[in-house]
Amino acid sequence: MICPQCDRCAGYHDDVPRTLVSLFGPLGYQRAYYYCRRCGHGRYPFDEQAGITPRNLTPAVEQLATLAGGVCDSFERGADLLADMAAVRLSESTVERTTEDVGRRIAAHLDRGELFGPPVVWAWNRDAKGRRVAYVTVDATGTRQQGPGGRAAEGRMAYVAGVYNPPPVEWLRQPGQAPPPLQARYLSGLYALEELGPLLRRLAAQVGMEHADLWIALTDGGSGLEGFARQNFNRPDLVLILDFYHPASYLEALAKALHPGDAEQAKAQAEAWCRLLKEEGGALTLAVLRAWDWPARKSKALREQLQKTEEYFANNAHRMEYPEYWAEGWHIGSGVVESACKTVVGQRLKGAGKRWGEAGAHALCHVRALYRSEKGQWQAFWKRQVTKRTGVQQIK
Numbered sequence: 343m344i345c346p347q348c349d350r351c352a353g354y355h356d357d358v359p360r361t362l363v364s365l366f367g368p369l370g371y372q373r374a375y376y377y378c379r380r381c382g383h384g385r386y387p388f389d390e391q392a393g394i395t396p397r398n399l400t401p402a403v404e405q406l407a408t409l410a411g412g413v414c415d416s417f418e419r420g421a422d423l424l425a426d427m428a429a430v431r432l433s434e435s436t437v438e439r440t441t442e443d444v445g446r447r448i449a450a451h452l453d454r455g456e457l458f459g460p461p462v463v464w465a466w467n468r469d470a471k472g473r474r475v476a477y478v479t480v481d482a483t484g485t486r487q488q489g490p491g492g493r494a495a496e497g498r499m500a501y502v503a504g505v506y507n508p509p510p511v512e513w514l515r516q517p518g519q520a521p522p523p524l525q526a527r528y529l530s531g532l533y534a535l536e537e538l539g540p541l542l543r544r545l546a547a548q549v550g551m552e553h554a555d556l557w558i559a560l561t562d563g564g565s566g567l568e569g570f571a572r573q574n575f576n577r578p579d580l581v582l583i584l585d586f587y588h589p590a591s592y593l594e595a596l597a598k599a600l601h602p603g604d605a606e607q608a609k610a611q612a613e614a615w616c617r618l619l620k621e622e623g624g625a626l627t628l629a630v631l632r633a634w635d636w637p638a639r640k641s642k643a644l645r646e647q648l649q650k651t652e653e654y655f656a657n658n659a660h661r662m663e664y665p666e667y668w669a670e671g672w673h674i675g676s677g678v679v680e681s682a683c684k685t686v687v688g689q690r691l692k693g694a695g696k697r698w699g700e701a702g703a704h705a706l707c708h709v710r711a712l713y714r715s716e717k718g719q720w721q722a723f724w725k726r727q728v729t730k731r732t733g734v735q736q737i738k
């Protein structure tokens with residue numbers, strides 16, 4: 343064979359035995375070894391063509407191990423699941439390293455501007471005025487990072503972003519008709535916001551976001567997310583909505599501080615405030631909170647939470663016109679998408695006592711995001727159906 347290093351002839355040297363882990367247990371085989379005398383480079387062409395991993399797994403076992411490592415609560419459970427379902431025995435650390443290798447491969451594709459499967463145009467669902475609406479979302483999610491020496495790492499934020507086409511809101515649907523399924527593609531990793539922008543735009547372009555009449559960006563308040571949405575999806579009529587889940591969680595915390603030790607009363611109060619927010623919007627809810635008959639002597643927790651909530655509502659009221667959004671037939675972020683977003687990485691990364699190295703968390707985020715994306719994305723990666731980079735316009 344031709345030596346890939348120096349283009350000289352690399353001669354056949356020997357047949358070398360190797361043992362693999364296959365779906366059917368250990369598998370011994372021999373493959374030809376070629377060696378280049380000029381540059382000292384040796385290789386096994388069969389292993390490369392067959393996609394044998396450096397950890398002696400067949401491609402099928404690699405795929406299963408990644409699935410188990412990605413969907414289970416821990417790599418240890420992943421190894422157990424693998425043994426239960428396929429009688430494949432791998433150590434916890436092999437499941438972990440294999441999953442992380444795959445995550446790095448996914449990230450490398452994205453980094454090169456490559457996506458999985460062919461470009462498509464989603465049939466964007468329509469709002470109350472018949473406009474086809476495309477949604478993007480981005481949210482930061484806390485992961486506990488482990489830095490050198492076990493110190494908490496400064497690290498980049500873990501983001502979950504996505505482009506999605508939710509079913510029409512309930513009041514726009516035909517009664518008795520099952521809603522079309524949610525279509526969503528996710529992106530997640532420890533990125534800087536500037537890095538995330540082009541990746542998300544490319545993901546959106548791949549599903550035909552340009553063809554939608556209206557774009558809606560759902561984000562949390564603060565930490566540059568509104569600016570991120572404006573910069574990356576800056577159509578003049580871009581609609582920015584504060585993902586309802588976030589102000590609702592402020593109200594829940596406030597209700598708990600008001601009724602410490604009475605979970606039921608706190609829950610009822612939180613629900614009443616959330617209803618008010620949904621029906622009357624952020625500005626009015628803020629006015630109600632300001633005029634509330636608070637106890638004369640507030641606890642420290644209540645004082646702090648009230649101040650945080652008022653600030654948050656004051657800063658984001660322009661994105662909390664929920665009754666208007668409802669009348670337009672738009673989604674406000676609670677429900678299926680919000681929960682899907684949380685499950686992309688939240689469940690797996692935030693488990694009790696979990697601490698992650700930055701590289702490991704970044705890799706796992708990619709596995710989770712691809713796995714949770716609409717059907718076909720995960721499969722396209724494994725079938726190596728990669729769409730190479732095409733020019734993506736900076737939308738200006």
Ligand SMILES: [Zn+2]
Nearest residue numbers: 345348378381
């Ligand atoms: Zn050579």
